[in-house]
Amino acid sequence: MSSEKTEVDFDVAEINKDYERLYGFHTNTDYLKNSKKGVSPDIIREISKIKNEPDWMLEFRLSSLEIFNSMPDPTWMDGSVFDEINYEDLYYYASAGDKKYNDWDDVPEDIKDTFERLGVPEAERKFLAGVSAQFESEVVYHHVQEELEKKGVIFLDFDTGVQKHGDLIRKYIGKLVPQGDNKFAALNSACWSGGSFVYIPPGVKVEIPLQAYFRINAESIGQFERTIIIADKGASVHYIEGCTAPTYSKTAFHTGVIELFAEEDAYLRYTTIQNWSTNVLNLVTQRAIAKKNATVEWMDGNLGAKTTMKYPAVYLAEPGARGRVVSIGYANKGQRQDAGAKMIHAAPHTTSSITAKSISHNGGRSSYRGLIKVNKGASHVKTDVECDALLLDDFSESDTYPTIDVRERKDVSVMHEATVGKVSDETIYYLRSRGIKEEDALLMVVNGFIQEFTRELPMEYAVELNRLIALEMEGSIG
């Protein structure tokens, strides 16, 4: 009897450990005990040494730190956004990445509540109940890894990438997002931890979406994620940074740098759905380059966070390159989603499209901030921008800041369309006249509004996203 019980307990402990691993409820408590504060060159040296990094990486970190210390805050947003950042505390975040977990007890109550209401997908529910689903996911995991290895695909966490493929990373890191690109990119370059390194060899088409979940040493997005994805000539890959569960962070600060390289004829899609806890300032620099006839797509979903600033960019470097951004943002009470996209047409015969959808609610504020640039000589260019804002009440806000900079006249087509709308009572009445309850009717309209985004997601993510939106909207009817 008693031995059976012990076994069950052991299972539960294992499950919880993984639960935290999967959803990112961990901070390194050892470091929290450390009395040192702030980021100094010494601390950077120490981190780099613990991670056993090559010298060039240490140099990269140190020079980035210097740049960071000398840079002002970004000027395009009202500066009060940055007031709450306590740079003194950065040391903690920089040291994250060790596999030690905080207690579930440390997670604030409102986040716990969200988890309870969110529920988890069936497979995970089973998994949490200790049913054999964990073995299934192990099997899938190994299968995926084997398949990928056979094809020569590299899919690692960034730290391991630096260890195993230092030369490759050294060649690409900072090429699209230079250390000094903006203050937060500099900070990330100095303190990065976590993220993925992905390389797809020429001609290899990865059929299933690569999910961080399947990565060796899977970790949730770190405070300073650093990701590089390279799709070599004719390669094709869809990478998903799935993070739909609310990612609790003590640190109130997340800044990532993502660089995507699509070589000739390559196809590269990066999908992320972020749902940070509402204390977090989320600043991510996402940039991609598309070479001849290559396609890059950013699918970007932003929920949660106190403030998000995110403008995925595609540099269309050679003829035939295509760039696409589809994004959604949900700004709830006290939140600001400042999102958009940048398309740089640096070559003729390039096309781009941006679809940005925002929902503002309970006084939340969404902005679209975008740049379309057509360089001199980039003739035969077509670009389409559509930004649609949905306001769920009278006191929420939305605005757009589009910049269109066209330096070429020959056969350049630029379309920009922006709409702001509300859900009409008549529409809700129509749905209600079919027996559908008011809150469900509103949810259906909102889900319809973001359907262009949702339909691009693998089924399980789409379902999860719809559920998250439902949670955000809970209690939205008086």
Added chain:
Amino acid sequence: MNSPLLELKGLCSTVFSEDTDQQIPILKGVDLTINKGEIHVLMGVNGSGKSSLAHVLMGHPNHQITDGEARFDGTSIQDMEPDERARAGMFLAFQYPHAIGGLPVGTFLKAAVEARRSEEVPFRVFKRELDAALEKLGISKEFLGRSLNEGFSGGEKKRNEILQMHLLKPTLAMLDETDSGLDVDALKKVFHDVREYANQDNALLVITHYDRVLDYINPTHVHIMSDGRIVKSGGADLSKRIDEEGFEAVLGVEASV
């Protein structure tokens, strides 16, 4: 004897005008009784209040009952929300159905069916019913993937409304000018399907502005509405007279009696 399916006594209403910010009186004392197994046709010139009556009964947010009684299945509907009325068995085929971008017809139909029955309907069960309804109404499956009413032709919208009626199985189906915007062939088909739907356990209130609908449906009752009141009621023979002589003449005769 059971209570009538629908019973209106001296029903008065106002509509909130968003232009003038005022409540405008519309219904001025409507009396109407509908029992199961009956098909009622409500006629009247444009602006006489036919659509308003339907919306008052369905619970439109801008329409308000100000006086009189409205009972459905013996219960006053005054304090019921539109979705409660629908779940109780009322249905309105809209004259102008609303479009909802990104909401696939199929998803919407399943949600509506589940709402009406107040239970989850397993996908396979739903699909069986849906396939049968599509086949019966001659609607192709591609239709299900389109956004609800978005970019639909007039005819497609109307057929979509009738499809919903067939799936939701209301006991009282109100059809507001379902005939308008349809060509003769479509009209024939749609009203054939409407007639198929009618049986001894439900009732129809068919609102129309033209008399041609009467060629396709055999009403048990015909009413004529004018300025917010039902001013004349009769059997199918009334419709014949209207068909031959026109509204004005029929009402004129009455008025001069």
